[in-house]
Amino acid sequence: MPRTITRLNLVNALHNETGLAATDCADLVESVLNRMSDSLANGEQVKISSFATFSVRHKKERVGRNPKTGKEAMISARNVVDFKASQVLKKSVGQAED
Numbered sequence: 001m002p003r004t005i006t007r008l009n010l011v012n013a014l015h016n017e018t019g020l021a022a023t024d025c026a027d028l029v030e031s032v033l034n035r036m037s038d039s040l041a042n043g044e045q046v047k048i049s050s051f052a053t054f055s056v057r058h059k060k061e062r063v064g065r066n067p068k069t070g071k072e073a074m075i076s077a078r079n080v081v082d083f084k085a086s087q088v089l090k091k092s093v094g095q096a097e098d
Contacts, residue, residue: 007033040081050088057082 007029014025036046036054046054061077085093 050086053084055082
């Protein structure tokens, strides 16, 4: 079963690799994630070189179908976060490059 990486895992890895205090590492991880979230909420694109690009995309209202009952329902318009992996990341996880 794949392991899930949590904020705590990131903090511990940063602490082990840098020797910074764990509280400083926690603040750093939190700061980076907050900055990314705020930028996306403001409609900005977040690009992390050799990793990925995050952007916000608008999805229009549409008709969906409940797969269990077959009943149609309206799915409201909304903004979603779009993730596009870099070629470096794709190569490192073994995906085909496009």
